[in-house]
Amino acid sequence: MSAQKQKELQVAALENGTAIDHIPPSQLFKVASLLGLEKMDNTITIGNNFHSKKMGCKGVIKIAGKFFEEDEINRIALIAPNVILNIIRDYEVVEKKTVTLPDELIGLVKCNNPKCITNNEPMLSRFDVEDRASGAIRCRYCERKINKEDIVIK
Numbered sequence: 001m002s003a004q005k006q007k008e009l010q011v012a013a014l015e016n017g018t019a020i021d022h023i024p025p026s027q028l029f030k031v032a033s034l035l036g037l038e039k040m041d042n043t044i045t046i047g048n049n050f051h052s053k054k055m056g057c058k059g060v061i062k063i064a065g066k067f068f069e070e071d072e073i074n075r076i077a078l079i080a081p082n083v084i085l086n087i088i089r090d091y092e093v094v095e096k097k098t099v100t101l102p103d104e105l106i107g108l109v110k111c112n113n114p115k116c117i118t119n120n121e122p123m124l125s126r127f128d129v130e131d132r133a134s135g136a137i138r139c140r141y142c143e144r145k146i147n148k149e150d151i152v153i154k
């Protein structure tokens with residue numbers, strides 16, 4: 001069996017669902033929480049510190065019978081960019097998606113300016129992704145820039 005095939009089998013040991021791969025180990029449980037896994041009834045496998053050629057160590061989450069919507073997945077990109085989503089149907093990876101930050105984040109992040117209108121009116125926050133590499137975002141209402149490490153998810 002080729003190493004590639006073996007690797008695919010390891011990821012694909014799921015009849016139908018989503019395997020989220022290449023999660024930085026330090027972010028694994030944050031990703032699980034962002035996706036609301038604790039509220040799901042699906043069969044979920046969480047593994048951490050798997051050996052990865054690309055990144056040394058990685059975490060993997062497999063969720064049976066679950067296919068995510070774009071906005072659910074955007075949440076992950078905020079804390080773990082570049083994770084790979086494997087969409088599995090009938091034990092085969094039918095699609096691989098790389099998670100990347102969208103151009104704008106609507107209703108996801110809390111503005112850290114207490115005077116910002118989004119913290120004082122019942123409305124959705126809106127942020128533009130200013131620097132994709134660093135993960136810095138900017139509030140469209142008060143123009144406060146928030147660095148990746150200071151992002152608070154609603």
Ligand SMILES: [Zn+2]
Nearest residue numbers: 111116139142
């Ligand atoms: Zn703001």
